[in-house]
Amino acid sequence: MAFEGLTEKLQQTFKKLKGKGKLSEKDVKEGMREVRLALLEADVNFLVVKDFIKKVTDRAVGGEVMESLTPGQQVIKIVKEQLVELMGSAPSRPVFSSSGVTKIMLVGLQGAGKTTAAAKMAKYFEKRSGKSPLLVACDIYRPAAIKQLHVMGEKAGIPVFSMGDKGKPADIAKAGLAEAKKNGRDVVIIDTAGRLHIDDTLMAELKEMKEKVVPDQVLLVVDAMTGQDAVNVAQAFNSRIGIDGIFLTKLDGDSRGGAAISVKAVTGKPVKFVGTGEKVEDIELFHPDRMASRILGMGDVLTLIEKAEQSFDQKKAAELTRKLKSQQFTLDDFLEQLRQVRNMGPIDQIMGMIPGINKGKMGPMEIDEKELAWVEAIINSMTPAERNNPSIISGSRRKRIAAGSGTRIQQVNRLLKQFEQTRKLMRQFAEMGKGPKKGKPGFPFI
Amino acid sequence: MQERQPGLIPRFMEGLKKSREDIRKKVDRVLSLANKPDPEMLEELEEALITADVGVGTSLEIIEALNERIRQDRSLTGEGVREELKSIIREMLDDERTEAVPEDTATVILVVGVNGVGKTTSIGKLAAHYKHRGKKVLIAAADTFRAAAIEQLEVWGQRAGAEIIKHSEGSDPAAVVFDALGAARARNAEVVICDTAGRLHNKKNLMEELKKIQRIINREAGDCSRETYLVLDATTGQNALVQARMFKEITDITGIILTKLDGTAKGGIVLAIKRELDIPVKYVGLGEGMEDLQPFDGKAFAQAFLG
Numbered sequence: 001m002a003f004e005g006l007t008e009k010l011q012q013t014f015k016k017l018k019g020k021g022k023l024s025e026k027d028v029k030e031g032m033r034e035v036r037l038a039l040l041e042a043d044v045n046f047l048v049v050k051d052f053i054k055k056v057t058d059r060a061v062g063g064e065v066m067e068s069l070t071p072g073q074q075v076i077k078i079v080k081e082q083l084v085e086l087m088g089s090a091p092s093r094p095v096f097s098s099s100g101v102t103k104i105m106l107v108g109l110q111g112a113g114k115t116t117a118a119a120k121m122a123k124y125f126e127k128r129s130g131k132s133p134l135l136v137a138c139d140i141y142r143p144a145a146i147k148q149l150h151v152m153g154e155k156a157g158i159p160v161f162s163m164g165d166k167g168k169p170a171d172i173a174k175a176g177l178a179e180a181k182k183n184g185r186d187v188v189i190i191d192t193a194g195r196l197h198i199d200d201t202l203m204a205e206l207k208e209m210k211e212k213v214v215p216d217q218v219l220l221v222v223d224a225m226t227g228q229d230a231v232n233v234a235q236a237f238n239s240r241i242g243i244d245g246i247f248l249t250k251l252d253g254d255s256r257g258g259a260a261i262s263v264k265a266v267t268g269k270p271v272k273f274v275g276t277g278e279k280v281e282d283i284e285l286f287h288p289d290r291m292a293s294r295i296l297g298m299g300d301v302l303t304l305i306e307k308a309e310q311s312f313d314q315k316k317a318a319e320l321t322r323k324l325k326s327q328q329f330t331l332d333d334f335l336e337q338l339r340q341v342r343n344m345g346p347i348d349q350i351m352g353m354i355p356g357i358n359k360g361k362m363g364p365m366e367i368d369e370k371e372l373a374w375v376e377a378i379i380n381s382m383t384p385a386e387r388n389n390p391s392i393i394s395g396s397r398r399k400r401i402a403a404g405s406g407t408r409i410q411q412v413n414r415l416l417k418q419f420e421q422t423r424k425l426m427r428q429f430a431e432m433g434k435g436p437k438k439g440k441p442g443f444p445f446i
Numbered sequence: 447m448q449e450r451q452p453g454l455i456p457r458f459m460e461g462l463k464k465s466r467e468d469i470r471k472k473v474d475r476v477l478s479l480a481n482k483p484d485p486e487m488l489e490e491l492e493e494a495l496i497t498a499d500v501g502v503g504t505s506l507e508i509i510e511a512l513n514e515r516i517r518q519d520r521s522l523t524g525e526g527v528r529e530e531l532k533s534i535i536r537e538m539l540d541d542e543r544t545e546a547v548p549e550d551t552a553t554v555i556l557v558v559g560v561n562g563v564g565k566t567t568s569i570g571k572l573a574a575h576y577k578h579r580g581k582k583v584l585i586a587a588a589d590t591f592r593a594a595a596i597e598q599l600e601v602w603g604q605r606a607g608a609e610i611i612k613h614s615e616g617s618d619p620a621a622v623v624f625d626a627l628g629a630a631r632a633r634n635a636e637v638v639i640c641d642t643a644g645r646l647h648n649k650k651n652l653m654e655e656l657k658k659i660q661r662i663i664n665r666e667a668g669d670c671s672r673e674t675y676l677v678l679d680a681t682t683g684q685n686a687l688v689q690a691r692m693f694k695e696i697t698d699i700t701g702i703i704l705t706k707l708d709g710t711a712k713g714g715i716v717l718a719i720k721r722e723l724d725i726p727v728k729y730v731g732l733g734e735g736m737e738d739l740q741p742f743d744g745k746a747f748a749q750a751f752l753g
Contacts, residue, residue, distance in 0.1 A: 040502050043683030046493060110706065111562030111679060141734075143601030144594040151593030151615075196709045223562060227499040227683020229711035250561065253646040255685035278591075 028060045031075060042256035045231045048086070048265045056082050080292050086261050087288035088270040092245065094129060094285075097216050101180055102131075102187045105173075105213065106247065107206055107237060108221035110194030113249035115145065117221050117275055118191040119152035120283040121247075124273075125187050126158065133158055134185035136176030138209070139193035140165035149191055156280045159185070169193070170209040177213065190215070197236030206241050217244040219272065222263055224251045230259040231266045238267040248286065249275040260291065329423050331387040335379045338372060377405035378415050390416055473531075473752050477524035483516045491531065498751065499683050500714035504721055508534055532748045538717055539744035540726060552670040554627065554638045554663055557703070558656060558693055559677035561644030564705035566595060568677055568731055569641050570602025571739035572703075576637045577606050584635040586626030587612035588619035588659065591643035599641055605736060609633075619643065620658045627666040638670075647692035660697045675728060677703045680713030690719045701728035704742070708732045712751060 032053050039049045059078050096102045104121070106114045122133040135153050137160060139145035146162045153160035161176040173190050180188045190213065195202035210218065220234060220243045237243055246267075248260050251274045260271050271286040379387065381404030386393050393401070393416065402409045476490045488509050495505035508531070515530045516522050522530065555572070559565050566589065573583045585608050589595040596612050603610040611626035623640050630638045642659065645652035663672060674697045678686050693699055704713050707730050716727050727742040 037502055040496060041684050043499075043685070046496050109681065109709070111564055113562055142598070144597035147597050148592070148594035155593070196706075198710060223679075223681070225560070225679075225682045225685040227681060227686075227711065227715065228497050229499070229681050229709070230683075232710045233681070250646065252648075253560065253685065254648045254688060255683070258683070 025061050028057060028075065032057050032060075035079060039258060039261075042258035043225075043227045043230070043262075044258035045228055045262035045265070047231070048262050051265075052082060052086065083261070083292040084289050087264050087291060091285050091287040092270050092272050094125065094272070095216075096129070096131070096187070101177065101185070103177065103190070103213055103215040103217075104188065105190045105192065105210065105215040105218045106221055107192050107218060107241060107243070108194060109196065109223075109233060110142075112194065112221040112223045113275060114194060114221045115139070115149050115152060115191050116280075117219075117247045117249055117273070117283075118149065118189045119156045119158065119280050120275060121273065122153070122158040122187070122189050123156040123280050124283050126156075131187045132185050133187040133189055134176065134180045134183070135160045136173055136188060136190045137162035138169040138172050138176075138190055140167070140169060140172070141193045145191075145193065152280065159183075169205060170212045173209050173213045197233050197240075203236075203240050210241060218242060219245050219247045220263070220267075220269075221247045221249060222259055224248050224257040224259060224274075225253060225255040226259040228262075230262045234263040234267050238269065243267060243269055245269050245272040247271075247273045247275070252276045252278075252282070257291075260286075331379050331382065331390055331419060334419050334422060335376060338375060374405070374407055374411060375415055378402075378407055378412055381405040390419060473528060477528050483513075483522060483527055487527075488513060495714065498712035498714035499686075501684055501687070501718040504718040507721070508538075508717075528752055532752050535717065535748040535751060536744050538720055539747060540720075552630070552636050552638075554630075554640070554667045554670045554672050556623075556640045556642070556660065556663055556672075556674040556697065557677060558642050558674065558697060558699075559644060560646050560689055561592075563644065563677045563679040563682075564731060565589070565644060565677045566598050566602065566641055567734070568675075568703050568705060568729070568739060569599065569639050570606055571731070571736060572639055572729070573603065573606035573608040573637075574736045575739055577608060581636040582634065583608040583637045583639065584626060584630050584633070585610045586623050586638060586640040588622040588626075589641045589643040590615055590617050590619050590622065595641070595643070608639075609635075619655065620662050623659050623662050624666060627663070631668075647689050653692070653696050656693075657696050664698075672698070673700045674698050675701050675703050676725070677705060678713070678716070678719075680704055680707045681709060681711040682715065684715065684718075686715040687718050687722065690723050690725055694723055694725065699725055701726055703727075703729045703731065703739075705731035708738070714751070 035056070036049055036053050039052065040046060044052075056075075056078055059082075060075050106118050106121075108114050118135055122135055125131040125133050135149055135158055137146040137149040139149075146165060150160045150162065161179045163172045163175060167175075169192060176190065177188055180186075190209075192206060192209070193202070195206070197203065218241060220237050222230060222234070226233070234243075234246075246260070246263055246269060248257065248271050251257055263269075264271060271288075274284050274286050276282045276284055378401060381401045382393070386397065386401075398409050398412050402412050405412075473491065473494055476487050476494070491512070492505050492509045495508060496502060500508070511534050512527070512531055515534075516527065519526075557565050557569055557572075569585060573585055576583050583606070585599060585603050587596045587599045587610055589599070590613060593615070596610075596615060600610055600612075611622065611629050613622050613625070619642060626638055626640065629635070640659070640663070642656065643652075645656065647653065660674070676690060676693050676699050678689065682689075690699070690702070702716060702719065702725055704716055704727050707713055713730075719725055720727075727747075729739050730742050730747075732738045732740060
């Protein structure tokens, strides 16, 4: 049994459903069996799955689908709607205390990624919300945890407050608050030690800290790879400490993150942030609808666009559009484009967001970042005239370019072919953009 | 624990109470009826296995095997069914205790895994374990990536009384391992344990780096016996199977260290891993203390699993 992502599983299931004109109760049941299996393999808690399947089946069999012209799509829609509902319908924007300092406490099991999450949040608030955060190191148990936060803080350019590992965590947190007030920091993020939800002493310690600090938010940090036990953990932290939201980490792995669904379902608390990589910038707001789309193989176009907007230079983009329209797209532009795409992050992550690209079928992602370096070398070995007009690149020029860039002629050929294809594709996109809707639609009544 | 939270579906809470129960209690409940086994009982047992992260496929297989035994012995009731289930799980895990380090040859142990599973802590405990058995232990601090990983390992090294070979943060991990093996030869160390940075198994470049480390060990470790342990967090779900598969492709995994078994997670995924990839569990982590790493015992595991 090969492991396949939930996306592929569901795609397969619905392909079967799509093939039929009308759906019988039996079809729906069969489809749901596969959905159940897929959700369980994605680590969604089995009680949540039961509930989910029942709801979808009720809606699907209850006529809504039968009368629809495209029953398969209707089922997909229902599954997606229910998934979104399970995960919370809207992304939650960060909320800051209106009076003074916003206090955020991070709690969770060992190894969930609290320290990294703390640094990422701090960086995010500074960059996106214009805040000046302070990190407070309250993990007095794990060897070198305080040092780790200091190093992370340094990388993020955020100050870190610590008092060694001798004091009581609640007192350190208090002192951290005072320090923040003194230095005009307006967000305090408190990193705590990882602990088991059944460890009474350590849970009591967290409770004490919460009472002393009175945080605006307590976030439970949950590893996206967590299995069925996620519900127990979330339930325990919520009932004993009380949490306000969830920080889902390690979403850059290939786990489907079913834990996100489970945890939301048992605590009723929303996932607020997701961690998507090793770097301090690798943090995103959680978008339930996008996540549902991703799970269902509809791609995550919105995140892709957002990433593109962040990393693309607006001026260059406008210039590119102009060139595309006038069909002057050159190899220089091609290279520039590649560089910009690279700015968006690791290629395999970006690929995962594009609808229709089936990661499982492509095998382990074999897109090598080194490949891009070769492309760069090849283009750099061309003369300006060649870059502007690749059609002049004859056999002997190809030989020279290959020698100059340390590649083989086949690689040069492949690149030129790719370029030609891209140019064609770009032209098509440009044509599409010339439709009647140009710019923002105006208000018809004003 | 009986607090009800507003806004939650009552049916769901009802269900949760059930899942909060330990799998053992659940099995108790199913089997206590002393009834003849019926399809409903089997289904509930299957659910119990799924709740323990055994996975759908493996759970089904276990239940089918159980059903076969029930068919063969129609006199089985509750307690008998439990014993059969236990023995199936035990057999799956190869009921034999395995001690990794042979008495007479030196051993090099490479420790790998994704982020946050407890590699560094496990290494500290492993070092103490071998030290306790009178071995000279050397640790290679080859997690040069994570902030303060080297410092963390140093604390563990001090506690265990093991020497650490380290470079600075950000240096080439393969070079650290190379140096450690050289130092081990010079100082006649009997056990060398190599820490590595946590890496998600789907990151190609990081996995390539690991391949290089394994290559260095294979080349430099001479006559030493070699072990590569994959550290798995018992809390991890089905993704652990993917982790095991990918790490096995890159390195010569010889065993698993299953950590954080002192929580409520049961680590049932090791059954699926054993079944699919035939990788045995060698040690289990049961707490934060120095002595909380113990050699794996299939019998005890099955016992703890089902009561």
